Amino acid sequence: QVQLVESGGGLVQPGGSLRLSCTTSGFTFMNYYMTWLRQTPGKGLERVSHISYNSRVTYYADSVAGRFTISRDNAKSTLYLQMDSLNSNDTALYYCARVRGSPTRTTFEYDYLGQGTQVTVSS
Numbered sequence: 001q002v003q004l005v006e007s008g009g010g011l012v013q014p015g016g017s018l019r020l021s022c023t024t025s026g027f028t029f030m031n032y033y034m035t036w037l038r039q040t041p042g043k044g045l046e047r048v049s050h051i052s053y054n055s056r057v058t059y060y061a062d063s064v065a066g067r068f069t070i071s072r073d074n075a076k077s078t079l080y081l082q083m084d085s086l087n088s089n090d091t092a093l094y095y096c097a098r099v100r101g102s103p104t105r106t107t108f109e110y111d112y113l114g115q116g117t118q119v120t121v122s123s
Helices: none
Strands: 003-007 010-012 018-025 034-039 046-051 058-060 068-073 078-083 092-099 110-113 117-121
Touching (some): 003 092, 018 034, 018 092, 018 117, 046 068, 046 078, 046 092, 058 068, 078 092
Parallel strands (some): 010 117
Antiparallel strands (some): 018 078, 034 046, 034 092, 068 078, 092 110
């Protein structure tokens, strides 16, 4: 079955960095766009970033552009999110998800979601 397992979250001070990983299994990773989503209390899921099969196409939400970098290793079936210059607004539960089809800047759908990893930015 499809499995997505996030790791790498934790407590970090403002201005710090974290690298999230998402190890996957149960499907052919290289055939899918992948995405990072995040959720804060009282808010819905926010798309943070997505990446195409071959890493040639990436998307970033305006709130993280220039600070976060998405990448993937198809040989390891693993998705990454490098997060730099973190601030309190980045505090959230971060999920990786498998994208259904080819997303655009305004539309996307996902069909499988991991269990999430908590990122807390606080001094």
